[in-house]
Amino acid sequence: MSQSITIETTNAIQLTLLKAMAQRLGLPAKEIQSQDKPTEAEQYAAFKRFAGSWKGEETAEELEAIIYSARNDQPRNIHL
Numbered sequence: 651m652s653q654s655i656t657i658e659t660t661n662a663i664q665l666t667l668l669k670a671m672a673q674r675l676g677l678p679a680k681e682i683q684s685q686d687k688p689t690e691a692e693q694y695a696a697f698k699r700f701a702g703s704w705k706g707e708e709t710a711e712e713l714e715a716i717i718y719s720a721r722n723d724q725p726r727n728i729h730l
Contacts, residue, residue: 659665665681672679688696708716 657668659668669679669681706713
């Protein structure tokens with residue numbers, strides 16, 4: 651089974667380091683350069699696929715209250 655991951659670098663140093671890391675791990679690496687930027691609609695669709703959603707009975711305000719009430723912000727004694 652073959653899997654792939656896309657890592658977008660912003661400069662040549664990052665790309666060189668990642669290629670060297672792949673080589674050290676014995677992984678095949680393929681370099682693809684692209685100047686195409688996704689449209690805003692494509693970015694939003696990708697975000698929706700990544701973030702997901704659910705349907706629930708609670709309103710946003712009720713969910714916020716549930717999250718805040720579940721927090722444990724009490725000080726702790728930690729000895730290192």
